[in-house]
Amino acid sequence: MSSHRVAWDETGEIIRFILKAVDGTELRTSDVTEFERALLDLLPRLRRFARALALDAADADDLCQIALERALKAEAQWEKGSRLDSWMYRIMRNCWIDEVRARKRRSETFVAEEEGLAVGEADDRRIEARVELGHVDRAMAALPPEQREVIALILVEGLAYREAAELLDLPMGTITSRLVRGRQALLEMLGEAA
Template sequence: MGETIDPSRRLWDQIVALRPRVYRFAYVLVRSPDEADDLAQAALERAMTRHEQWQEGTRLDSWLFKIVHNLWLNRLSADNVRRQHRPALSLVATEEDGVRTAESRITLALVRRLIEKLPHDQRMALLLIVVEGLSYREAADILEVSVGTVTSRLARARIALRAALDDDAHQTTGGMIAAGGC
């Protein structure tokens, strides 16, 4: 018995391996490192005690994000004040950026500033779909909105980002992508 690995044990290892991404999602949600860690750990714990609710064949990361989001919603409703005191998001860079070229460092700093300025809902869509690679459907399930809502939030975020980067690069070419089409 001692050498066999329990399947739930293996699942727990997979869950722990996802902790940095769960923390990141929580951090973008609550914007406080301590609170994000607390939320992420609470989510891992909940996932562990309810591991049989995870359906094999579905994305484990998506399930964990959903748990984080649910816990966050519960906390919000338990403490409405929190909503008004949310600090600004800071996507702090680390030395890891040091290896990039000066030019791309500047671009990255600009991208971070632009993302920080995005409305919260657009940023969450950007994180789940562009960064985490979830489908629109999966992101909509986590955020508890329709696919249409996620689609338009993401489009607004990406187009705003594109326009600002375009401005920055002084690229005034074309006008082909007029907002809303024609």
């Protein structure tokens, strides 16, 4: 029993009572910071966002891990009181873009004749091989990254257009045009009975 850190004050306090009473053991209460606690609460949503970007479950959790590493290192840059979710979405999105670019470079290196292949198509091809992926995943995979991230933020995470625009540092018009194109593409792929 090396450490008994508990994330919740209330819970920790009561457990401390219990342990004292039962065994005379003193429980070390949480030294989890407010930042970490907020991050823990946010994890389920971050995983969902990661999945909507990366689509493959294992890739998505890897993406989460990379984004968390970056966020924990950059904790000092988070302004207390500002929205942690927007901050984390932005970090995750940047991590994903880095990964997309790295993957694109790799595919260019190894498959020179496929030069000009869009990243979205490359992703699609890779994911197409995994039959267990649902139609929505395949349709999302076929979207270029700049459309996929807008769809993920607005349709999956429920952000307002303005929030998405701020997060991506883009004008509203760019957000809406990507959203329109992304949606049209999804409708085409998923059929009338979307």
